[in-house]
Amino acid sequence: MKYFFILTSFAFLFSCRRTFEAPIPDLAWDNFNSLSAVRLQNTQGQKMEGIYSFSDGSLDFGTEAAVKWSYTAIGSDTTYHLSFFCQKDVSYFICEGKRVDSSILLNGYWRRMIGTETGRVRLTITQQNGGAKILSALPLASTDNIVITGVYGDGEAVPDQPIQLQKMRPLFRATPFEIIAHRGGGRTSDLLPASENSVEIIRMASRFGATGVEIDVRMTSDGVPILYHDGTLNERLIQKNGMIGPIENYSYAQLSALVRLIKGERIPTLREALNAVVYNTPLRYVWLDTKYVGSLQKVRDLQVEFLQKATAIGRSVTITIGLPDRDAFESFKKLPNYQNIPSVNELTREEVREVNSPIWAPRFTLGLQNAEVAAVHAEGRKVFVWTLDIPASIQEYLTNGQFDGILSNYPSAVAYYYYAKQ
């Protein structure tokens, strides 16, 4: 029996799977939170955008970073963020900015997406290093220099490792391009601050570099379109609660009352998700990935409603119904006037033409397909490739491909390689 117990003990040890986390560190910084610190305005933040070169910090973050300004609007409260999409290892900083006298303070955190490393970042742009120019009402001249200095640290440690960045050139924007964040902003397994396919992650997506989001749509037993990727309730996506089985077996009321996503959020309805996109974020594209078999009429109704709502507030938002397989394709063809409904089609080019999809979405493993992409462009359609996460391949597809958008779990990597183009 002795060895039986040894093996049993080993088996129990095996069942203790290590849980990975990358929590946002405590961002308290006395200078930043002082009464004299005032939030930066939108126009001031936009002046900081550009490609910056690292002179300190390049060991962890690479040679360059693309710096991008974004916002989250909830009610009358708008929060601005300055994101640094770094060249190395899919790393980024996300900071908020304040002015103190003629200097600018940037306070936030950094994250290495492919691992679990994170920590605090505290940056300053002094008056002499461009702070005064950013804070003035005048536009920046191309000769104006901006130097950002500061420190970063690991985890909750007081940051003490130096960073210095200097602005080199503006962001590349010569060709329109969609950076589409998978599952609303990123997968739960990427250890982001919010769960995949939640309203909270959609609100964060632009901070990660996204200009659009892909979200997974399923239907509850009482016909409410919701966001959820997997076919079943499982420990990958929800907190343990004893509920199992196909999510379509549950009503929305049951899911709303009894189920919480990994980070504690409710499973959102599609209405809540589209509401967040239109009213809370600068996102301009939504890919509704159809994950169920059945009528698409309710999804179509929401698509129409939120396209109208976006137009009503002066926003240009594109919402497309995803056609990932033949089931969704056949359901789509049952919609009235389907050839005029915006869709993103993962099937063949013939099927793209059959339902007049404005976007063709081939899988990345098919390669660059420049000839096929050019042929689709000639028909007046766009081509988005999915789901591309390998940094070297993202660079390759942006440099040598002709795609109009990339769907990725790492929108910050796509953002870096896109904005750093020359």
Next chain:
Amino acid sequence: MKLIFCFLFTLLFLNTFAQDTTLHRFKGVFFPYPMDRPAKFSVGLTFTTMPYDITEELHFQIPALDVHLLKRVSKKLALDMRANVQVVQNLLTAGPRWATTLNDRFSISIGNEVGYWFGAVNTEGIRTRGHGFQNVPHLAIGHRFNRRVLLTFRAEALMNFGIKTYAKDTELTSDYRLFGGSTYSLILEQPFYGNKVLTIGLRGIYTDFFWQTWSLFETFDRNIFYPQVIIGLNL
């Protein structure tokens, strides 16, 4: 876990009726012991559970044929050769193993295996292929409970290099760490039927790249846990 406990109870049952001869006392291929015969051979299966981080909602186990040959070079030195075969993807390893006894009950071995894995599979109509090398230094400590039962604890360091993966002709390889992780195994070898020896083992693999997942093109740089069950018959 259910599978693991089934194995354990099977083991307990079998042990009750196991034969007790000296012929198969040290026949185990995992047990670190000087070579008392020209060769030892085992054939079996490994079952590796794919973690949610990699396969998401598909929480499945991948079986692989496991063929293991230990060829005597000298009394304490042997050539350890092993093949993990799934047809569409395979791992071949070979390397020296040096073993010695510490006392009547305990023995140890050290060794190093160099491996090459390769695979080709059609994913949604797209031809994908991959190959790479492993270097696996290892250390094992064995304990003989009685004349019948051999218990081995084995630790391995995983070093991955030369990894290349392709979709059609496009290379899609992430930068994986050279020191990719480690494994820890507890393996029981005991008499079975006739002169055979049954192997039952549990192996915990902690790595940022597990060769059987090459076709998923995952990018995580953290040591993800892959539990593996090993069963085999030493002939």
